[in-house]
Amino acid sequence: METILVTGGAGFIGSNFIKHILQEHPDSYIVNLDLLTYAGNLENLKEIENNENYTFIKGDIRDRELVDNIFSEFRIKKVVHFAAESHVDRSIEDPEIFLSTNILGTQVLLDAAKKHWKINPDDKYCDEYIDNVKYLQVSTDEVYGALGKEGKFSEDLPLLPNSPYSASKASADLIVRAYHKTFGLPINITRCSNNYGPYQFPEKLIPLMIINCIKDKELPVYGDGMQIRDWLHVKDHCSAIETVLYKGRIGEIYNIGGNNEKANIEIVQLIISTLGKSNNLIKYVKDRPGHDRRYAIDNTKITTELGWKPSYTFEQGMKETIEWYLNNTEWINNIISNDYMKYYEKMYSGI
Ligand code: NAD
Numbered sequence: 001m002e003t004i005l006v007t008g009g010a011g012f013i014g015s016n017f018i019k020h021i022l023q024e025h026p027d028s029y030i031v032n033l034d035l036l037t038y039a040g041n042l043e044n045l046k047e048i049e050n051n052e053n054y055t056f057i058k059g060d061i062r063d064r065e066l067v068d069n070i071f072s073e074f075r076i077k078k079v080v081h082f083a084a085e086s087h088v089d090r091s092i093e094d095p096e097i098f099l100s101t102n103i104l105g106t107q108v109l110l111d112a113a114k115k116h117w118k119i120n121p122d123d124k125y126c127d128e129y130i131d132n133v134k135y136l137q138v139s140t141d142e143v144y145g146a147l148g149k150e151g152k153f154s155e156d157l158p159l160l161p162n163s164p165y166s167a168s169k170a171s172a173d174l175i176v177r178a179y180h181k182t183f184g185l186p187i188n189i190t191r192c193s194n195n196y197g198p199y200q201f202p203e204k205l206i207p208l209m210i211i212n213c214i215k216d217k218e219l220p221v222y223g224d225g226m227q228i229r230d231w232l233h234v235k236d237h238c239s240a241i242e243t244v245l246y247k248g249r250i251g252e253i254y255n256i257g258g259n260n261e262k263a264n265i266e267i268v269q270l271i272i273s274t275l276g277k278s279n280n281l282i283k284y285v286k287d288r289p290g291h292d293r294r295y296a297i298d299n300t301k302i303t304t305e306l307g308w309k310p311s312y313t314f315e316q317g318m319k320e321t322i323e324w325y326l327n328n329t330e331w332i333n334n335i336i337s338n339d340y341m342k343y344y345e346k347m348y349s350g351i
């Protein structure tokens, strides 16, 4: 049985990924290391919490001793690294935790992999050769910066991140690359576009708009609402990461996206009309500083080389997502904690 260390598995994408892997690879064992920050939620994993091939460990990826012990005790063969501070607006408010978690946390995991995996026969760091190991860094299309009206992000573009969040993710990518080039660590980096789907924390555009709309609250659209994002259902992101984990060529970067560009205002209007509410709920608010205008993924490499393709249409994915939020009011109410409300009161006060 192969043990996979999933970091950040109590978050939005990580929790969807763990369920996906336990279903598709019942011969795998998953260790989920998550600090349970405001974004981590064990409710997301209720249906698999008693699975005999699954263990949850509450802890910090920056804790070297803990990470080292996990590698020894569970004989980790693969790492899928999701854990991060993930919200751009929060990184503008307070960048430091982004640099600490996203950059230094990544280095701790890389050091543990380097220590515990015998990369080549004369590796002086460890004595036992473990076959078939891989470290997969879950990155983001935001590392490429912003696009104008034309063009798409391909893997060979320079990294030009614009927010503290994307700068921290780009830094981590470069360290992962350096551990591959310098120490021969077997790695892949995936760079996905915006995800949506069940269990997304309601600070991000789609769940925030769905929940506010259900509750007849204002829908805060930044700037002119014409910024473009390239949306992918979280389950398609999970299947793409699975594909790269098992089939990706060592050392390679793979972009992930489903050719689905939408302006923010289109998404908000779709949510309003699906829920039968009024456009009067829309409130144009102050723009995000340094707001990236457009993202779009060129997915040629992962589709042609690895044969991955998305399965959801945006219409079907959004219909199911809106239904999921309508049917999971308890999950929503538990999440809307005092901390969350305080953050949003501060963000939107005086607008
Ligand atoms: P999320 O904010 O929902 O979840 C992050 C998880 O990481 C939480 O469970 C949190 O508790 C955990 N975490 C944070 N700091 C930690 C630490 N120091 N130690 C251990 N655990 C810690 O994030 P998400 O949206 O699921 O994103 C997951 C990953 O995917 C991130 O690396 C993000 O950059 C990347 N990504 C996200 C998207 C998207 O649209 N959401 C798109 C592309 C890439």
Ligand code: DAU
Binding pocket: 086, 087, 088, 089, 139, 140, 141, 142, 192, 193, 194, 195, 203, 204, 205, 206, 208, 220, 221, 222, 223, 225, 227, 228, 229, 264, 288, 295
């Ligand atoms: O592209 C991948 C990235 O997508 C991930 O790496 C990030 O972790 C993830 O948070 C996401 O970043 P964005 O900044 O694109 O997502 P967000 O949901 O915060 O915003 C999407 C767009 O909607 C963006 O143009 C800002 C706008 N927006 C967002 C919020 C929360 C609004 O207009 N109003 C809002 O209230």
